[in-house]
Amino acid sequence: MRPDLVGVVTGAGSGLGRATAELLLERGARVAGWDVSEDGVKWLSDTGSGLAAVVDVTDPDQVAAAAQEVREAWGPVDFLVNSAGVFVLGSLAEIEPAEVRRLFDINVIGTTLVTQALLPDLIATGGAVINLSSTVALKPSVSNAHYAASKAAIAQLTRCWALELAPRGVRVNAVAPGPTNTPLFAAAGMDPAAAEEFLAQRASTIPLGRTGEPAEVARWITRFIDDEWVTGHVLPVDGGTSIS
Numbered sequence: 207m208r209p210d211l212v213g214v215v216t217g218a219g220s221g222l223g224r225a226t227a228e229l230l231l232e233r234g235a236r237v238a239g240w241d242v243s244e245d246g247v248k249w250l251s252d253t254g255s256g257l258a259a260v261v262d263v264t265d266p267d268q269v270a271a272a273a274q275e276v277r278e279a280w281g282p283v284d285f286l287v288n289s290a291g292v293f294v295l296g297s298l299a300e301i302e303p304a305e306v307r308r309l310f311d312i313n314v315i316g317t318t319l320v321t322q323a324l325l326p327d328l329i330a331t332g333g334a335v336i337n338l339s340s341t342v343a344l345k346p347s348v349s350n351a352h353y354a355a356s357k358a359a360i361a362q363l364t365r366c367w368a369l370e371l372a373p374r375g376v377r378v379n380a381v382a383p384g385p386t387n388t389p390l391f392a393a394a395g396m397d398p399a400a401a402e403e404f405l406a407q408r409a410s411t412i413p414l415g416r417t418g419e420p421a422e423v424a425r426w427i428t429r430f431i432d433d434e435w436v437t438g439h440v441l442p443v444d445g446g447t448s449i450s
């Protein structure tokens with residue numbers, strides 16, 4: 207990867223966003239990490255080389271201000287990783303409409319707002335967008351239908367944006383992780399024991415026999431920054447879940 211690339215990672219305060227930001231920093235990129243959690247994203251400013259900002263991706267004013275801050279510090283961005291997201295469990299009979307709205311607001315509209323705000327930069331640099339879809343977008347599962355639908359929306363936005371933006375030189379790809387050991391499930395309100403049991407139950411269904419680690423997913427996310435002749439791809443990184 208060119209060492210002087212500039213980029214934004216949303217959801218950099220935890221899990222896959224943090225692992226991706228760490229890997230990019232190691233490779234010499236200049237990384238701005240955005241997260242709604244101030245405590246979560248603080249690690250990045252502590253490194254002395256990253257730019258941390260408290261940003262709610264559903265708020266266009268906060269997104270625009272943070273985008274301007276990055277431009278003023280480093281110039282236009284070369285890559286964007288849309289990792290901010292939330293998980294919701296709930297059957298059709300039980301899920302609350304407000305929860306469905308919050309899920310789509312963060313996972314789908316948030317991804318849209320951030321990509322829109324950075325689009326002029328990405329066109330100027332011939333940059334790359336990497337979205338976070340999920341195995342559950344590709345393979346139906348019980349009890350998280352709305353989350354799965356939000357991630358299926360991300361998969362299709364990825365393909366459509368790839369086609370729309372190819373003539374402007376911007377590549378758009380997605381990684382579709384299987385169950386990965388991050389705080390995502392605990393953040394959804396599960397107590398730690400229930401989150402652990404949920405992941406253990408999922409692990410038993412994964413062909414490679416275990417859940418993933420954030421660094422294993424981050425490696426594939428960053429590959430899409432490097433590869434210049436790949437666009438519109440939704441890549442499962444899931445221990446074989448999507449083919450089982």
Ligand SMILES: NC(=O)c1ccc[n+]([C@@H]2O[C@H](COP(=O)([O-])OP(=O)(O)OC[C@H]3O[C@@H](n4cnc5c(N)ncnc54)[C@H](O)[C@@H]3O)[C@@H](O)[C@H]2O)c1
Nearest residue numbers: 217219220221222242262263290291340385386388389390
């Ligand atoms: N962990 C998995 O098993 C898994 C599998 C498939 C897809 N994903 C996707 O990967 C992405 C990252 O998930 P993770 O596992 O790292 O979860 P995580 O909970 O560890 O990290 C998500 C981060 O997003 C931030 N965030 C939430 N709402 C936000 C908002 N409105 N604005 C800004 N930041 C916000 C959180 O504060 C958190 O730091 C999500 O989009 C998730 O759907 C995760």
